[in-house]
Amino acid sequence: MSGNNNEQGGRLTINFKLNEKDYTLKIDPDERLLDLIRNRLGLIGAKEGCGMGECGACTVIMNGQAVNSCIIPAARADGAEILTVEGLSGGMENDLHPLQKMFLEKGAVQCGYCTPGMLLSAKAFLDQNRGREISREQIKEGISGNLCRCTGYQKIIEAIYCYAREAERIEERKG
Amino acid sequence: MPGKRNVLKKGKGEIMKFSNLGKETPILDGLEKVTGRARYVPDLKMEGMLYGKVLRSPYPHARLLNIDTTRAARVSGVKDIITGKDVSQHRFGPMVPDWVILPDDKVRFHGDEVAAVAASSEEAAAEAVSLIEVEFEELPAVYDPALALEEGAPLLYEEKDNNIAVTFNVHSGDVDEALAGSDIIFEETYETNQVYQAHMEPMAAVAVPGDYERLIMWLSTQIPSMSRLRYAEALQMCAENIRIIKPHVGGGFGAKFECKSHILAAVLTRRTGLPVRMVNNREEDFRAGNPRVPMKIWVKLGLSRDGTFLAKDTRIIAGNGARTVYAPAITSTACYRIDSLYKFKNVRSTGYTVYTNTIPTSCFRGFGNAQMHFAMESALDTICHQYDMDPIKLRQHNGVTPGFTSIHGWEIKSCALKECLDKAVQESNWYEKKKAPEQKGPVKKGIGVAICNHVSGNRPFYKPFDGSSALVRLTPEGKAIVFTGEADIGQGMNTAFALIAAEAVGLDVKNVRTAAVDTDISPFGLGSFATRGSTIGGRAVYEAAINLKKQLLEHISRVYEKETDQITINNGYIYFDDQEEPVPVAEAMQTISYTLGGTSLVGQGVFVPDTVLPDENKYGNVSPAYPFGCHIAEVEVDTETGKTRLLNYWAVHDVGRVINKQTLEGQVEGGVIMGVGWALGEDMVVKEGVLLNPNFHDYFLPTAMDVPEGHIYSYFLESEDPNGPFGAKGIGEPSLNPVPAAIANAVFDAVGVRVKTLPITPEKILEGLEPG
Numbered sequence: 027m028s029g030n031n032n033e034q035g036g037r038l039t040i041n042f043k044l045n046e047k048d049y050t051l052k053i054d055p056d057e058r059l060l061d062l063i064r065n066r067l068g069l070i071g072a073k074e075g076c077g078m079g080e081c082g083a084c085t086v087i088m089n090g091q092a093v094n095s096c097i098i099p100a101a102r103a104d105g106a107e108i109l110t111v112e113g114l115s116g117g118m119e120n121d122l123h124p125l126q127k128m129f130l131e132k133g134a135v136q137c138g139y140c141t142p143g144m145l146l147s148a149k150a151f152l153d154q155n156r157g158r159e160i161s162r163e164q165i166k167e168g169i170s171g172n173l174c175r176c177t178g179y180q181k182i183i184e185a186i187y188c189y190a191r192e193a194e195r196i197e198e199r200k201g
Numbered sequence: 202m203p204g205k206r207n208v209l210k211k212g213k214g215e216i217m218k219f220s221n222l223g224k225e226t227p228i229l230d231g232l233e234k235v236t237g238r239a240r241y242v243p244d245l246k247m248e249g250m251l252y253g254k255v256l257r258s259p260y261p262h263a264r265l266l267n268i269d270t271t272r273a274a275r276v277s278g279v280k281d282i283i284t285g286k287d288v289s290q291h292r293f294g295p296m297v298p299d300w301v302i303l304p305d306d307k308v309r310f311h312g313d314e315v316a317a318v319a320a321s322s323e324e325a326a327a328e329a330v331s332l333i334e335v336e337f338e339e340l341p342a343v344y345d346p347a348l349a350l351e352e353g354a355p356l357l358y359e360e361k362d363n364n365i366a367v368t369f370n371v372h373s374g375d376v377d378e379a380l381a382g383s384d385i386i387f388e389e390t391y392e393t394n395q396v397y398q399a400h401m402e403p404m405a406a407v408a409v410p411g412d413y414e415r416l417i418m419w420l421s422t423q424i425p426s427m428s429r430l431r432y433a434e435a436l437q438m439c440a441e442n443i444r445i446i447k448p449h450v451g452g453g454f455g456a457k458f459e460c461k462s463h464i465l466a467a468v469l470t471r472r473t474g475l476p477v478r479m480v481n482n483r484e485e486d487f488r489a490g491n492p493r494v495p496m497k498i499w500v501k502l503g504l505s506r507d508g509t510f511l512a513k514d515t516r517i518i519a520g521n522g523a524r525t526v527y528a529p530a531i532t533s534t535a536c537y538r539i540d541s542l543y544k545f546k547n548v549r550s551t552g553y554t555v556y557t558n559t560i561p562t563s564c565f566r567g568f569g570n571a572q573m574h575f576a577m578e579s580a581l582d583t584i585c586h587q588y589d590m591d592p593i594k595l596r597q598h599n600g601v602t603p604g605f606t607s608i609h610g611w612e613i614k615s616c617a618l619k620e621c622l623d624k625a626v627q628e629s630n631w632y633e634k635k636k637a638p639e640q641k642g643p644v645k646k647g648i649g650v651a652i653c654n655h656v657s658g659n660r661p662f663y664k665p666f667d668g669s670s671a672l673v674r675l676t677p678e679g680k681a682i683v684f685t686g687e688a689d690i691g692q693g694m695n696t697a698f699a700l701i702a703a704e705a706v707g708l709d710v711k712n713v714r715t716a717a718v719d720t721d722i723s724p725f726g727l728g729s730f731a732t733r734g735s736t737i738g739g740r741a742v743y744e745a746a747i748n749l750k751k752q753l754l755e756h757i758s759r760v761y762e763k764e765t766d767q768i769t770i771n772n773g774y775i776y777f778d779d780q781e782e783p784v785p786v787a788e789a790m791q792t793i794s795y796t797l798g799g800t801s802l803v804g805q806g807v808f809v810p811d812t813v814l815p816d817e818n819k820y821g822n823v824s825p826a827y828p829f830g831c832h833i834a835e836v837e838v839d840t841e842t843g844k845t846r847l848l849n850y851w852a853v854h855d856v857g858r859v860i861n862k863q864t865l866e867g868q869v870e871g872g873v874i875m876g877v878g879w880a881l882g883e884d885m886v887v888k889e890g891v892l893l894n895p896n897f898h899d900y901f902l903p904t905a906m907d908v909p910e911g912h913i914y915s916y917f918l919e920s921e922d923p924n925g926p927f928g929a930k931g932i933g934e935p936s937l938n939p940v941p942a943a944i945a946n947a948v949f950d951a952v953g954v955r956v957k958t959l960p961i962t963p964e965k966i967l968e969g970l971e972p973g
Contacts, residue, residue, distance in 0.1 A: 070244040071237020073451070075401050076483040080897035083401055111237035126235040130227045133863040136871065137691025138234030139241065139401040139451030166905040173897065175399050175452050176691050177867055178874030179905040180913055 040104035045113030053100045060084045060095040062103065063110060071111035071142040075173070082172030085143035086110045092150035092171075111142035114149070125149060125189045132185035136176030144172045148186045157197065160190045220772045221704040222927060225863035228696045229714060230449070230689075239449045242405035242421040243480045250407070251280055251319040253466050253479035254326035256333050257489060258308035258315050261558040261890030262342035262355065265307055265335065268316060273332040278325035281473050282333070284316045288468060293434040295459050297366055297525035299358065302435060302464055307340065309357050309523035310558050311891050312488030314461050319469040319477050342558035344890050346520040347497060349555045357523060357556040364556040366521045367529035371537050371819040373608045374547030379512035383503030387584050391576035392958040393941075395495040395520065395885040396878075398565050399902055402451020403481040404490065406463040408470035415442045416467055423453040424728030425718045426686045427663065428463070435464045436471070447718040450690040453729065454875070455564030456491045457690065458526065487895035491563030492885055494531045494554075495520040498576040503547075508590050510543055510599045515573075517552040519562075526563035529554040530662060534569035537819060539577050541607035541827065542618075542654035543599040548608055558890050564730060566875065570655060571938045575959060578651035578942030583955060592946075593631065596652050596831075597622055603920070610820040613827055615920035615930070617855035621831040622652065624916055629833040629851040635950075643841045646848070647951025651939035652831045656824035657736035657922075657931035660812040663727055668809040669741035670724040673702050673749045675802040677794035679773070679787025681708055683715040683745075686726020687738030692933060693864030694734045698742045700860050701926050705746035706753065707770030708786060732931030735860060736826050736924065740808040743926035749804025753786075756793040756802070810924065825924035828935045830854040832873070834943040835911070838951040840970055843963030845881055845948055849911035857922040857930035869915040869936045876940020878903040882960050 037052045044067065053062060063069050063086065072095055075083030079094035086095045087109040088102075114123040125145060128134070135141050151168030152160070165186045166179070174182060233239040270282045285305030292298040303314055316333050320326035341355040348354060349364040357364055380386060407419040416438065422428050425447045433440035450457065466479035481489075496519045503512035519532040536550035567574070585592040601607060603616045626632065634648045660667045672684040683702050689695040695715035703710040716723065726738060754765045757775055761768075767778040774783035794800055810825035835849040852869045859865060882901040886893040894900040921928035941959055949955050954969030 069237070070240065073241070073402070074243065075403075076897045078483075078896060078898060081401065081483075111235075115236055122232075122235065129235050130231040133225065133227060133867050135228060135231050135234050136693065136864075136867055137401065137452040138231075138239050138449060139691075141234050142237040145235065163910070166908060170904045170906045173399070173401065173902055173904065175401055175454065175875070175902070176871045178870035178872070178913065179903075179908045180870045180874075181867060183905060183908060 038101055040101060042103040042106050042108060044108040045110060055101060057100040058096060059098040059100045059103055062100040063095060069110050069112050073139055073142065075139070082143045082147060083140050085146045085172060087146050087150050090150065090153065092147045109146065111145055114145060124192065128185040128189040132181050132188060134177060134182040134185040140172060140174040144169060144174060144182060147172050152190055152193070159194070160187070162187050219704055221700045221710050223859045223862060226696060226700060226710065226861045228693045228864065229699055230695060241402050241449050241451050242407055242419050243402065245407045245419055245478065247407070247409060247476040250476040250478055251321060251469065251473060252323045252326045253469050253477045254318050254330045255314050255462060255465060255485065256316040256330045257485065258311060258313040260308065260337055260339055261311045261344070262340040263308050263337035264340060265304065265315070266338055267336040269334040270316070272334065273318065273329040276320070276325050276329040276332065278321035279318060279329045280321065280475065281319045281469055282316060282329065283468060283472070289437065291437070293431065294525055295431060295527060296529055299524045302468060310560055312560060313523065314465065314489070317465040317469060319473055342890055344557050344559055344887065346518050346555040346557055349557045350518065350553060357558065366525050366554045366556055369529070369533040369536050369552040372549040373818065376512045376514050376547045376549040379547035380501070380503040380514065383511045384506040385504040385584065385588055386501065387580060388501045389580055389583065389957065391498045391500065391579060393496045393498070393572040393575055394959050395562065395887070396493045396565065396883040397487055397490065397885055397900060398454040398456035398492070400452035400454055400456055403483060403486040404457065404460050404462055405480040406466040407476060407478045408466040409476040410470055410474050411444060415444060416471065417444045417446065418463065418467060419446050419448060420463055421450050421457060422447055423450070423457045423688045423690045423730065425688055426720060426725045427728055428459055429720055431459050432464055432467060436467055445720045447688055450688070453690040454566045455568065455730065458491065458564060461489065483897065484895045487900070488560060488892055490560070491526050492560055493565035494528045494562040494569065494572070496535060496572045498535070498573065500576050500580050502580060502584065504584065508595045508598055510545055512547040513540065513545055515550045519552060519554045520559065521554045521556050522559050522561035523556065524561045526561050528562050531564065531569035535573040537609060538570045538656070539573045539654065540609055541611040541613070542601060542652065544601060544605065545608050559887060560892065566872065566937045567934050568731070570934070574651065574653055574938045575941045575945070578939060579945050579957065582649065582946040582949060592650055593622055593626055600652065609815070610822055611824070611827065612822045614924065615826065615857055615922035615928070616829055617918040617920040618652065618829040620918050621829055621853040621855055624918065625650070625831040625833045625851050625853045628914060628916065629835065631833060634835070644837055644839050645951040646835065646837050647947045647949065648833060648835045649943045649946025649948070649950055650831065650833050651942035651946060653829065653935050653938035655732050655828050655931065655935040655938060657826040657828060657925065658733035658810055658824050659731035660823040661814055662731055664814065667727065667737065667812060668807065669726055669738045670805070670807045671738070671741040671745040672724060673742065673745040673804045675749055675753065675790060677791050677799060677801065679712060679785065679790040681706065681713040683713065683742055684723045685715065685738055685742060686718055686723045687734050688718055688726065688729045689715070690729055692734070692868060693861065694738070696864060697735050697739060697860045701739050701742050702746040704927065705743050706750045707772065709773035712773060732828065732934045734931070735929050736931050737808060737810060739860070739926040739929060740924065741806050744806025744808055745804040746806065748806055749802055752802050752804060757789055760789065760792050760796065826857060826922040826930040828855055828857070828930040828932065830935045830939065832939040832943040834947040836944060836947040836951055838948055838966060840952055843966035845961060845966065847877055847909040849909055850913045852913065852936065853916045853918065854932060854935060855918045855920050855930070856932050857925045858919050858928035859917050860927070860929050865917060865932055866915050868932045870913050872936025873913050873940055874903050874908065876937045877907060877944065879959060880941040880944040880961055882962065884960050
């Protein structure tokens with residue numbers, strides 16, 4: 027842990043990188059990572075769907091792993107590198123991550139409440155399996171911690187599959 | 202700039218019939234959703250905003266002796282606490298006036314609202330709620346609707362003689378005589394359980410004090426205009442003094458109708474003069490949401506030897522829960538909507554909607570029709586098995602056909618039910634699979650069929666009227682904005698409306714958007730229920746677009762000095778018969794606008810369906826259009842574990858006209874998986890009135906792992922309904938209606954076990970497999 031200073035009143039100072047930007051923040055010991063992201067940093071993409079790590083709507087990527095930010099203490103972010111959906115693409119000029127584009131193109135989005143978490147789980151899963159051929163069944167497992175009540179998942183799986191195939195082809199061309 | 206010749210040809214309709222319809226159009230509000238920028242009610246924040254929290258009853262039935270808020274009020278940051286003593290005790294409610302803002306006498310279910318707090322932080326609000334001291338006197342309670350019907354059962358409403366909220370009766374023809382003349386008589390009881398909608402965004406409201414002493418409410422709702430009327434009643438305000446805004450909504454599936462916590466947020470805002478945000482946590486959403494109406498359904502059917510349906514007799518006991526939301530309408534739907542799927546000649550049905558000390562129940566995709574589809578379509582499967590009939594032919598023999606008027610006077614104008622069956626049979630290879638030889642090994646495959654009907658709008662749902670109106674505004678920049686009161690809750694309706702308007706006017710859909718519902722601006726819209734959005738709301742948008750096009754043509758004619766019959770508008774360009782070069786609509790609109798003081802053109806459209814309120818015999822056409830469908834499920838059942846796995850699913854729907862193929866498929870795939878969840882595992886487990894699984898850990902919901910290894914195949918047939926916009930009918934609910942029965946029938950085909958109570962669990966299958 028880097029620079030984890032206990033202060034009077036029990037507040038902690040943590041340092042972390044979020045969406046490529048460095049932060050130093052004072053936090054309460056019982057503060058959740060989700061509250062830090064939503065309430066302190068004002069990033070609303072991560073949603074609270076259940077508050078107990080079961081629905082995945084609050085998923086962010088921390089040190090390469092998809093985590094449920096609603097059950098992770100903010101203190102755990104000390105020294106960590108975090109990616110939220112806001113870090114997937116640029117500003118309003120719509121330079122979307124190809125996975126976001128594929129979600130749109132394939133109809134993988136309906137109400138959109140699960141979408142940020144779903145995208146990040148998919149990204150973490152694909153990053154961890156870079157260079158391997160991915161099957162639809164593996165994708166299902168990779169996003170099984172994220173609930174979606176609108177789509178029936180089929181188009182989400184298809185979007186991730188198509189993206190993985192496309193990414194594979196790009197890698198091949200490069201190689 | 203498009204290739205002129207090519208587009209000109211398209212403009213004349215020589216190549217394509219539609220420029221915008223029938224394609225796979227990604228939703229127009231997708232960008233904000235994939236970037237996380239879309240704002241839902243729980244994302245809204247305002248300066249000085251308070252956080253609301255509700256104290257809920259820990260008892261299923263108890264008298265409120267005393268409530269002491271002294272300690273709670275001392276918590277730093279607490280601004281207001283309300284109990285039943287602080288609010289008017291007048292009664293109101295969506296169907297039966299059995300709601301109060303907060304009770305001052307007793308609580309009627311575990312989760313019932315007792316008090317509400319507004320504080321400057323969520324933590325302070327939660328702490329205050331935990332410090333409210335309530336003296337309860339527990340009362341005898343009743344949880345099972347059948348037991349609640351018995352004489353001497355504890356009464357939920359002491360002023361009533363019994364626990365029946367509403368009784369529905371219908372009898373057309375002569376059922377007793379028809380049964381006496383039947384060759385085949387079949388009788389069985391089915392049970393459908395209580396399940397939770399599980400919208401990913403919980404119920405939420407932000408109430409804000411408005412100017413002119415008005416109240417502004419940002420709601421996660423599927424009925425913005427209608428809830429405004431109800432909340433006006435609750436708050437004893439003039440409806441016009443309430444402004445409701447519906448931003449993005451994270452799913453509803455029937456749950457997001459009138460909601461107590463919305464009203465409590467409004468009361469707290471009016472008392473404190475400050476904005477109040479009230480968001481259910483997931484457990485509250487489970488405990489005090491509006492889950493599916495559980496039903497016990499007794500069915501008796503009479504058929505002739507050739508399989509002709511002669512009589513249907515049903516009796517339903519439905520659980521209303523502790524106060525009435527929409528369960529009575531759901532029970533009546535279960536009683537008689539399916540009578541217009543088949544050519545019945547004699548039908549009788551009685552449905553009791555019964556109070557119990559449990560969570561108030563209400564709308565959930567399928568609205569009672571889904572419950573009855575499970576009973577009816579399971580029953581037909583058993584009859585076919587017992588009397589060696591073909592389940593496809595039996596349904597085709599008795600199914601309604603175009604031009605048919607059902608026993609209740611429902612006018613089936615468009616209908617491709619027969620074709621749906623044909624297509625599903627063909628695509629699934631039904632007869633080949635049915636002929637498959639005896640399977641060896643412990644895992645058996647099976648295939649099952651069920652068909653469905655539904656409405657696209659339901660005249661008796663809101664007694665004063667049905668119908669919709671819309672505005673389409675074409676701005677000086679050539680952009681069109683659709684204003685509707687119908688509520689997109691994630692289904693893609695706003696995109697469908699934009700496509701309809703684009704097609705009708707001749708615009709490029711990229712330049713059309715549908716505005717968020719804001720009751721200060723949008724026309725009144727009844728909302729998202731009864732699968733009415735695309736058909737009734739869409740038809741109003743179509744009419745508004747046609748009206749706009751008429752105005753646009755007149756102004757183009759004036760400004761460009763051409764006859765209107767020499768002008769064609771297509772895909773954002775204006776073509777003149779005597780001119781090679783088309784003019785972009787944006788360019789023409791700017792010119793038009795400059796000649797008219799900078800105005801936009803506004804088309805207004807109204808659609809009043811040719812429907813009637815059913816008479817005392819429940820006779821009368823209730824919907825402008827009826828969608829139909831046929832589902833076939835292929836499953837695998839492990840006889841050692843009892844586990845059922847979905848292998849493939851074929852869903853064929855008569856949707857009248859495909860507006861957007863992509864969102865249609867999305868509705869079907871979502872409906873099917875939701876139905877699979879219900880059929881194979883979803884269940885609210887209630888013991889002594891207490892929900893034992895009020896969270897996503899203990900409540901089973903389908904995940905990506907439950908998607909079939911094969912595929913969910915969807916097919917759409919276009920029967921071109923005369924009432925729907927471009928012929929379109931609804932899809933939301935029909936996509937779910939036949940699912941549990943199709944699965945139950947497939948399970949039976951696989952292992953010969955008939956499960957008559959949902960869900961179809963491994964335990965029930967293993968029990969059925971036991972010899973003897």
